[in-house]
Every structure is written in C-alpha cells, then in structure tokens.
Amino acid sequence: MSQTSQIVQKLWNYCHVLRDDGLSYLDYIEQLTCLLFLKMADERAAILGEEQVIPKGLRWSDLADPQMEGERLEAKYRSILQDLGKQGGMLGLIFRKAQNRIQDPARLRQLIVELIGKEQWTAMSTDVKGDAYEGLLEKNAQDTKSGAGQYFTPRALIDAVVDCIQPKPGEIICDPACGTGGFLLAAYDYLADNYKLDKDQKQHLKYDALRGVELVDSVTRLCAMNLFLHGVGPNDDSTAPPIKTDDALRNEPKDHFDVVLTNPPFGKKSSITVVNAEGEEDKQTLTYNRPDFWTTTSNKQLNFVQHVKSLLKIHGRAAVVVPDNVLFEGGAGEKVRKKLLGECDVHTLLRLPTGIFYAQGVKANVLFFDRKPASESAWTKKLWVYDFRTNKHFTLKQNTLKRTDLDEFVECYKPGDRAERKTTWSEKKNPEGRWRSFTHDELLARDKTSLDIFWLRDESLEDSDNLPDPHILAEEIAEDLRAALEEIEDILGDLSERISEPLG
Numbered sequence: 001m002s003q004t005s006q007i008v009q010k011l012w013n014y015c016h017v018l019r020d021d022g023l024s025y026l027d028y029i030e031q032l033t034c035l036l037f038l039k040m041a042d043e044r045a046a047i048l049g050e051e052q053v054i055p056k057g058l059r060w061s062d063l064a065d066p067q068m069e070g071e072r073l074e075a076k077y078r079s080i081l082q083d084l085g086k087q088g089g090m091l092g093l094i095f096r097k098a099q100n101r102i103q104d105p106a107r108l109r110q111l112i113v114e115l116i117g118k119e120q121w122t123a124m125s126t127d128v129k130g131d132a133y134e135g136l137l138e139k140n141a142q143d144t145k146s147g148a149g150q151y152f153t154p155r156a157l158i159d160a161v162v163d164c165i166q167p168k169p170g171e172i173i174c175d176p177a178c179g180t181g182g183f184l185l186a187a188y189d190y191l192a193d194n195y196k197l198d199k200d201q202k203q204h205l206k207y208d209a210l211r212g213v214e215l216v217d218s219v220t221r222l223c224a225m226n227l228f229l230h231g232v233g234p235n236d237d238s239t240a241p242p243i244k245t246d247d248a249l250r251n252e253p254k255d256h257f258d259v260v261l262t263n264p265p266f267g268k269k270s271s272i273t274v275v276n277a278e279g280e281e282d283k284q285t286l287t288y289n290r291p292d293f294w295t296t297t298s299n300k301q302l303n304f305v306q307h308v309k310s311l312l313k314i315h316g317r318a319a320v321v322v323p324d325n326v327l328f329e330g331g332a333g334e335k336v337r338k339k340l341l342g343e344c345d346v347h348t349l350l351r352l353p354t355g356i357f358y359a360q361g362v363k364a365n366v367l368f369f370d371r372k373p374a375s376e377s378a379w380t381k382k383l384w385v386y387d388f389r390t391n392k393h394f395t396l397k398q399n400t401l402k403r404t405d406l407d408e409f410v411e412c413y414k415p416g417d418r419a420e421r422k423t424t425w426s427e428k429k430n431p432e433g434r435w436r437s438f439t440h441d442e443l444l445a446r447d448k449t450s451l452d453i454f455w456l457r458d459e460s461l462e463d464s465d466n467l468p469d470p471h472i473l474a475e476e477i478a479e480d481l482r483a484a485l486e487e488i489e490d491i492l493g494d495l496s497e498r499i500s501e502p503l504g
Contacts, residue, residue: 007119008135014115018107027101029136030218033225034081034098035116036133038063043122053091058083063112074105090234093224093241097217133229137180137222153182153263153321154356160406161261161319161366162186164348164413169201171209171258174311176248177304178212181223183261184242185230206232211257212243215265220245249303252292256313263321264304266362294339297332301325305336305367309344312371321352324363328452337449341380341440344369347418349385349451350409353392356401363389367451383451384421384437386412390456408434425455432456 015028023031042060045052052059058080062068068076077100084095102108138152162183167173173187191197191205210232214220223243227233233242287298293306301322308318326333327349340346348368357364372379386409394401412435414420425433434456443449 005135007132008139011115011132011136012139014111018102018111022103023101025139026218030098030221031100031102031111032116032136033221034095035060035063035112036121037094037225037228038080039116039119040121043120047120047122054084055087064117069109070105073109074100077108089239090224090228090241093243093245094221094228096221096245098221133226134185137226152180154401155182155186156401156403156406157352157356157366158182158186158261159403160410162190163410164368164415165259165261165317165319166415167191167209167259169195169197170204172211173209173259173261174211174213174257175262176213176260176307176311177262177264178214178223178243179219179263181212181226181243183263184210184212184223185226185232187259187261188230188232207234207239207242210242211255213246213248214243215245215247217245249288249290249300249307252290253307253311256316257311258313258316260308260311260316260318260320262304262308262319264301266323295332295335299325299329299332302329302332302336305340309340309369309371314371314373316371317368318370319366319368321364322367324365324452326367327365328448328450330448334448337451338444340369341383341443341449342378343374344371345379345381346383347380348413349383349453351385351387351389351454353389353394353401355394355396355399378440380440380443382437382439383443384412384435385453387434387454387456390434390454391459 011032015023015025018028038054038060041052041054044050054060063073063077063080081095081098081100084091085098086092087095100108102111134155138155165187167187167190169191173184175181175183178184188205188210191209195201197205210227212223214223220243224233224241227242234240287296288303289296290306290310292310293303295302295306297303305320305322305326308320312318327337346367346369348366350366350368352364352366354363370379388406388409393399394405412421412424421437423433423436424430425436436455438453443451446453
C-alpha cells in the first residue's frame with residue numbers, strides 16, 4: 001500500500017469512530033482541515049524556519065499541550081476556531097465560520113495527538129499530502145446521503161476536459177463554482193507537468209493563475225485546503241487567496257479570464273429561503289437581473305452558461321458541464337442557445353453517460369465554446385458532437401469511469417489543431433461512429449434550436465439482454481420522476497407568487 005493510501009486509510013478509519021458521535025463525513029473532513037493547517041503552520045516555523053503565520057495563543061502547540069484535556073481542550077479549540085475566522089488571507093478563508101463538531105473531548109484529543117500529531121506533514125511531498133486529501137474528499141463524495149457528491153466531479157472527466165482545453169503558462173483559469181477545486185488543480189497539474197516553467201511562470205502559477213468562487217463556506221474551506229496542500233496560494237496574508245466565498249451569479253464580473261472550467265451545481269431553479277414573522281419557511285424564486293445576460297431567468301444552469309460567457313476574455317476558452325435541460329428547454333433556453341451560437345464559437349459537445357456522478361441519475365454534457373468579438377455573422381460554423389452516452393454504462397464501484405475511457409474523445413477533439421477533425425460516423429460505412437458534426441444552419445433548423453442531439457441505435461431498447469442493471473434503471477426512473485416533480489413545484493411556486501402579488 002502506498003504512503004498516500006496508508007494516510008487516507010488511517011484518517012478515514014477514525015472517521016467511523018467519530019460517526020458514532022453523529023459526525024458526518026463532511027464534518028469530519030472540516031475538522032481535519034482546520035487541525036492540519038495548524039499542524040503544518042507549526043512545522044513550517046519549527047522545521048523550515050518560516051515565519052509563523054498563526055498568532056500566539058492560537059497555534060498547534062497550544063492544542064497539543066499535554067495539560068490540555070477535557071473541557072479545557074474543547075474550550076480552547078472552540079476559541080481558536082473563532083479567533084482565526086476573523087483573520088484575513090488564507091487564515092480567514094480556511095477558518096471562516098468554522099465550528100467544533102467533535103463533542104467528546106477525549107476523541108478530539110485522540111485526533112490531535114494520535115492521528116495528526118504523529119505525522120510530520122511538511123516532510124511529505126506535495127503529491128502525497130495533496131493526493132491524501134483528495135482521497136478523503138472522494139470518500140466524502142461517496143456519502144450520497146450528505147449531498148457532498150454535488151461538489152465532486154469525476155477526476156477522469158476533469159482530466160480529459162483539461163487535456164482538451166490545454167491551459168498555457170501565463171493564462172488565468174477560473175472556476176465560478178469551484179467546489180473542492182478539482183478543475184483548478186487539474187489545470188495546475190497540466191501546466192506543471194507539460195511545461196518547463198521558469199521562475200516567474202512558477203510564481204504566476206502558485207499565486208495568480210487560478211481563481212475560484214464557491215457559494216458554501218464549508219466547501220470553500222475544503223477547496224482552500226486542497227489548493228494549499230498542493231502548493232497553490234500564499235502561505236500568509238501577503239497576497240489575496242485564490243478563491244472566495246460568494247454567489248458567483250450576483251454581479252457582473254470585474255475580471256475576465258483566459259480559461260473557464262466549471263461544473264455548476266445540479267438543481268434547476270435558483271431560490272432563497274425566507275422566514276416570515278411566524279417562523280414559517282418559504283422558498284422564493286431568485287432571478288438575476290444582469291445587463292450582461294441575454295435573458296432573465298430563474299434557471300440556474302442557464303444563468304451559469306451566460307455567466308461563463310461574460311467571464312471570458314475575447315478568444316477565451318470554456319468548458320462547462322450542463323444538464324440536458326440546457327440543451328433542449330424552450331423559452332429562455334432557446335434564446336440563450338441562439339445567442340451563444342451567434343456570439344461564441346460553440347465547437348464541441350460531449351454527451352456524458354449516467355452513473356459517473358455521485359448525484360445519481362444525472363444526465364449531463366460538457367459544452368466547449370470560445371468567446372469571440374462582435375460580428376454580423378454567427379461565429380459557430382460547425383458543432384462537433386461526441387455521443388459518450390448511448391450504450392455506455394458506468395457505475396461508481398464495479399465499473400467506474402477511467403481516463404482511458406475518454407481517450408477516443410480527446411483524440412477526436414484534436415486539442416491544439418481542431419481544423420484537422422474528421423468524423424467517425426458514416427450512415428453506410430460506420431453507423432456506430434460516435435463523432436460527427438452539425439452545421440449552424442442544421443442547428444437552427446432543429447425545434448427550439450435544440451442541441452440535445454443523438455443518432456446511435458440504443459441497443460437496450462431492442463435487446464433485453466443488453467438492459468442496464470436494474471438499480472441503474474431504477475435510478476434513472478427516480479431521477480426523471482424527481483425532475484418532473486421539481487417542474488410541477490416550480491410551476492406551483494410561480495403561480496403562488498403571481499396570486500400573492502398585489503394587483504396593479
């Protein structure tokens with residue numbers, strides 16, 4: 001077993017002990033995040049001679065003091081979290097709103113002394129530290145009951161997307177829904193592995209190349225620690241952290257980026273929870289009235305597509321994961337698609353199989369497009385579609401998605417030389433080919449300019465022996481029912497809002 005696997009297993013085993021106290025996987029990793037940061041800051045000062053970034057009285061040594069036990073330890077840990085959350089820079093980012101979730105002081109002591117305290121984290125390579133933390137995040141994503149899977153995109157998919165986009169030294173890469181930082185770190189690894197970077201380029205990669213926004217404080221904390229363990233971001237408050245907690249859709253962007261890579265959160269409609277005077281909760285539709293958007297809608301994914309376009313510099317490149325409804329929905333969806341085809345070069349669509357996301361039954365795609373300058377004619381001349389869904393069946397355990405499963409797509413994509421693309425589909429010679437193109441005129445002629453395009457014969461509809469496993473079918477049916485119920489609830493909510501509005 002590798003050193004990384006040993007550390008992951010050691011830390012993960014203790015999680016099962018803490019679950020007896022009612023901690024979720026996410027709670028546990030949050031506590032690890034805070035304690036690991038304190039331990040490494042102590043090691044950097046003691047072993048590497050770096051300046052101690054943690055104020056006196058709030059350090060690892062204060063927690064690891066042998067006299068710190070019982071309620072005294074619990075109170076000290078709670079005050080450290082509270083005080084560090086008020087700091088600036090990476091400190092404030094990682095500890096913002098952090099709370100002690102471990103109610104048993106004896107188990108907190110064991111976590112500090114036996115697990116984290118016995119390892120010398122700065123002696124490990126960046127790969128070991130970072131990969132160990134990534135392993136914990138992936139295990140956490142598997143806990144579907146906690147909903148943590150929505151923050152975790154399959155690494156095989158991320159790596160294939162980054163291989164297609166090919167970030168370059170000096171470029172700035174943004175993820176406006178960064179979750180635990182998967183796309184940002186894959187871009188970092190691509191640049192570090194594929195280029196011989198000089199000193200200035202390494203500095204740029206560490207401090208300036210990556211930018212992310214995350215809506216949920218606790219997930220921002222996980223992302224910040226993930227980046228930090230991979231050597232990304234400042235060790236102190238000298239420069240701004242690479243990510244922040246915010247609603248990415250709230251305002252028109254001030255900065256623009258060379259590359260945007262993102263998997264916006266699942267769920268169709270944006271809403272906020274309002275508590276009335278009687279203490280009753282109600283959900284109200286949330287729309288974003290932004291002058292840079294083509295249309296105003298409460299559809300979260302359509303808003304993210306518009307936002308990604310606004311984030312890009314002219315000639316900037318984007319890859320965004322979108323659910324099927326973005327491809328076929330009428331009304332605002334049709335308007336967004338037509339505008340996107342006109343103002344951007346929407347050159348590639350990857351249809352994804354089900355069974356690869358921790359949120360079950362999701363039908364999603366990756367849409368690749370480049371922003372272009374103003375033009376009287378549409379920039380999209382040809383959309384290339386790779387159908388990786390029809391007759392493809394993956395599961396999270398027995399048949400997981402691997403990077404090699406996407407080799408044909410990346411080869412068809414022709415990174416760096418898209419002019420050399422060639423279709424693999426032919427009606428007569430190769431009707432099973434998964435790669436073909438559609439002209440702009442063909443796309444506009446489709447009902448509602450739908451990009452929900454497929455042409456392969458679905459074997460499961462013709463041969464019962466090829467049907468997916470029953471649990472996969474059940475998950476897909478359940479997901480369709482949930483989507484239909486959500487649509488009905490949206491309609492009822494809109495009707496209620498209109499009825500409650502005062503007459504003119």
